[in-house]
Amino acid sequence: MYGKGILKGLSVTWKRFWDTYTEDISWMMRGKKRYNTDEGIRHRSSKDTKGIFTVQYPEEQLIVPEEFRYVPFLVYDEGADGKKEVRCTSCGICAKVCPPQCIWIVRSNDPATGRPVPVPTDFYIDMDICMNCGFCSEYCPFDAIKMDHDFDIASYQRNVYNLEKLMKPAAYYADIRPENYTREEEARKAKEAAKAAKAEASAAAAA
Amino acid sequence: MVTPLTATVDLVVRFPGIVTADVRPGYIGFIINKENLVEVATAIRDEFGFDLLTAVTAVDYIAENKMEVVYHAYKTTGGAGLVFRVQAERVDPIEVPSLIEIWPGVDFQEREAWDLYGIKFTGHPDLRRILMWEGFEGHPLRKDWKEPFFEEETKPFKSRWPDGQHTFAENKNPFRDNLNFPKDFDPEKYVVDKEEDLYASLERYTTKDVEGNMKTDHIVVNLGPHHPSTHGVLRVAVTMDGETIIGLKPVMGYLHRNHDKIGERNTYLQNIPYTDRLDYFNSMSNNFGYCTTVEKLMKIPVAERAEYIRVIMAELSRIQNHLIFIGMLMNDLGTMYTPSLYAFEERELILDIFEAVSGARMMCNYFRFGGVVRDIPDDVLQKIKGLVSERLPAKTDEMERFLNENEILVARLKGIHVLNAEDAIKYSVTGPVLRATGVPYDLRRADPYSIYDRFDFDVAVRQNGDMMDNYLIRFDEIRQSLRILEQALKQIPQGPINSQKAAYQVRVPAGEAYGRIESPKGELAFYVVSNGKPNPYRYHVRPASFVNLTAVESMCRGTKIADFVALLAMLDIVMGELDR
Numbered sequence: 008m009y010g011k012g013i014l015k016g017l018s019v020t021w022k023r024f025w026d027t028y029t030e031d032i033s034w035m036m037r038g039k040k041r042y043n044t045d046e047g048i049r050h051r052s053s054k055d056t057k058g059i060f061t062v063q064y065p066e067e068q069l070i071v072p073e074e075f076r077y078v079p080f081l082v083y084d085e086g087a088d089g090k091k092e093v094r095c096t097s098c099g100i101c102a103k104v105c106p107p108q109c110i111w112i113v114r115s116n117d118p119a120t121g122r123p124v125p126v127p128t129d130f131y132i133d134m135d136i137c138m139n140c141g142f143c144s145e146y147c148p149f150d151a152i153k154m155d156h157d158f159d160i161a162s163y164q165r166n167v168y169n170l171e172k173l174m175k176p177a178a179y180y181a182d183i184r185p186e187n188y189t190r191e192e193e194a195r196k197a198k199e200a201a202k203a204a205k206a207e208a209s210a211a212a213a214a
Numbered sequence: 215m216v217t218p219l220t221a222t223v224d225l226v227v228r229f230p231g232i233v234t235a236d237v238r239p240g241y242i243g244f245i246i247n248k249e250n251l252v253e254v255a256t257a258i259r260d261e262f263g264f265d266l267l268t269a270v271t272a273v274d275y276i277a278e279n280k281m282e283v284v285y286h287a288y289k290t291t292g293g294a295g296l297v298f299r300v301q302a303e304r305v306d307p308i309e310v311p312s313l314i315e316i317w318p319g320v321d322f323q324e325r326e327a328w329d330l331y332g333i334k335f336t337g338h339p340d341l342r343r344i345l346m347w348e349g350f351e352g353h354p355l356r357k358d359w360k361e362p363f364f365e366e367e368t369k370p371f372k373s374r375w376p377d378g379q380h381t382f383a384e385n386k387n388p389f390r391d392n393l394n395f396p397k398d399f400d401p402e403k404y405v406v407d408k409e410e411d412l413y414a415s416l417e418r419y420t421t422k423d424v425e426g427n428m429k430t431d432h433i434v435v436n437l438g439p440h441h442p443s444t445h446g447v448l449r450v451a452v453t454m455d456g457e458t459i460i461g462l463k464p465v466m467g468y469l470h471r472n473h474d475k476i477g478e479r480n481t482y483l484q485n486i487p488y489t490d491r492l493d494y495f496n497s498m499s500n501n502f503g504y505c506t507t508v509e510k511l512m513k514i515p516v517a518e519r520a521e522y523i524r525v526i527m528a529e530l531s532r533i534q535n536h537l538i539f540i541g542m543l544m545n546d547l548g549t550m551y552t553p554s555l556y557a558f559e560e561r562e563l564i565l566d567i568f569e570a571v572s573g574a575r576m577m578c579n580y581f582r583f584g585g586v587v588r589d590i591p592d593d594v595l596q597k598i599k600g601l602v603s604e605r606l607p608a609k610t611d612e613m614e615r616f617l618n619e620n621e622i623l624v625a626r627l628k629g630i631h632v633l634n635a636e637d638a639i640k641y642s643v644t645g646p647v648l649r650a651t652g653v654p655y656d657l658r659r660a661d662p663y664s665i666y667d668r669f670d671f672d673v674a675v676r677q678n679g680d681m682m683d684n685y686l687i688r689f690d691e692i693r694q695s696l697r698i699l700e701q702a703l704k705q706i707p708q709g710p711i712n713s714q715k716a717a718y719q720v721r722v723p724a725g726e727a728y729g730r731i732e733s734p735k736g737e738l739a740f741y742v743v744s745n746g747k748p749n750p751y752r753y754h755v756r757p758a759s760f761v762n763l764t765a766v767e768s769m770c771r772g773t774k775i776a777d778f779v780a781l782l783a784m785l786d787i788v789m790g791e792l793d794r
Contacts, residue, residue: 074588104368140486142487146718
């Protein structure tokens, strides 16, 4: 019969249309909310999703995975008197590895000795050039530069961020990437403990 | 089992005095006397059976004052390839005989080498610029050519650290200097007169009389560059007789950014995120191709677990590419949006996986030399398993039920644009388009790379070479990919994910490497020449869509213009890769 193929295809469309409502009803029967809840959004991006698939941005937003990367930021630790202690030592690895070369670092010198100080005087990232590849955070030996989760940075101006604008607290980093943060903190503590043990051993040997 | 780097063919014995073996360290293959190239190439095709010439490219050895053209020929029955090259003095005009009579598939690639290197291929019937525009001065891939925003020969630039003061590149005002036009060229007065060359290259007929006194003439139609069917900015100039296509020339380069030149400025590592931007649907495959090539050059192994992760990612990428292909083909046929959005649903789920492992949905930047950047978390592995064993097979079936028997679809696809196997090989067509003509040539089997030889799967083949077979073969390939994925997910071992220490600068010994993979669109190959420095000396991409487009004119001649739109979708072109 001519037209049989079309009807067969339309049955698929019909089923998909119908699925949306049966899903809604079954969620309602279970007393759960399918829309505007994390659970609902998670289900809609799981393998069992049926019927409506879309997420109503901006009222609903997809939950980004931990590894999601957007433009970089600099991590600072909170000092004793609330001073911002930026982790960056201005070693320049991020500026060297950056594929589109959008990182500029000004290294400072000690006026008395003339030797470099391990703190950047200024730090620029041209966010319009940044390609979000994540190399800077991947190769930073001090866990000082990390990729952000905040992607709402559209603006009417060019986005050249300086040191002040790039700095975000370590607590923020711990919040967006808890697993990475814990792993790095453990590694750092282990390293410090090893260092302390070594110092103690050498002190004991000297005594 | 990995096929050897070069075929055991001794051209030197066959052609004494004409062919010499290439003895430079790190190089393989033969150097052929320029004057005898056509003779030797004919023998390579007819006597030795290398019927598929996949890549033609050039290298500018400025220090030795030489320009070299490199050819990579393969057999469609599988096995190792043959590298041969000719060298010419680097004094204009640099002339090399064209091989278009022997392998018509070199057409666009020779034009590209003329455009970017200024090598005149004598005997090429239509040697015009292909990627750059007509008013362009110079040949940008030559080592002595510099771009308007030129800062330094190689990255990293010295201005960034330790005394980096941010400046906008445009403040350097490139238009006052560093930008050249050809002699007697005034951009103010430029009218598009060079287009005459294009129209002259089109096939046409002289006015003919129909039944005594009615006179007809052909008409030239420009399809694109802005046209929804061209999947980006591709322009096609067509001569038509009524609705029938007589001659056709694609015009490309609207999205050209000279990926090769950027690649030569970059360090080896910095190129990985740039390859993401070639075929932006399959950044995982692009990473795969590039990393395979550089690993070949560095002679390093890949960590066992990483090999499996790579295969999983590449096959997931193939599935989503083919689903989108089907959706977009339907869009071009007029089934607006319903099938393509069904396809996008599955693609979203696959992209979620890419995002969870690599951090980005499309620009994955996930592969590193010797492995991958990070391990797959367990929950993501579970999600992949769920998709592969439950959802994707069911949804592929549903897609087939939805479309395959649709009478309109069958009428639009069946028996249209028949490409036979002989022509497909002649025009260097690869990938699903070649396999739909009945040639079971799949690099995962014919020239195995990575760990594909460990999996049990069939090479998808269809026999007719028409649009319908091209459409159906995508479903076959999705099913085979699912088979590979199931095995890979079962076999994946624990262990490290990179055989190398993470380093932001890699050491690559001098030499050359040609690495190719079966990307969803066909053979994606990279040709990299290293001189031992931190940046590649030559970095060339051989994209599948670019070379596959060579066959388009012969496929279209005599068919209707409306089917051409469907044909473009069928060739599965992506402008990011085509224009580079």
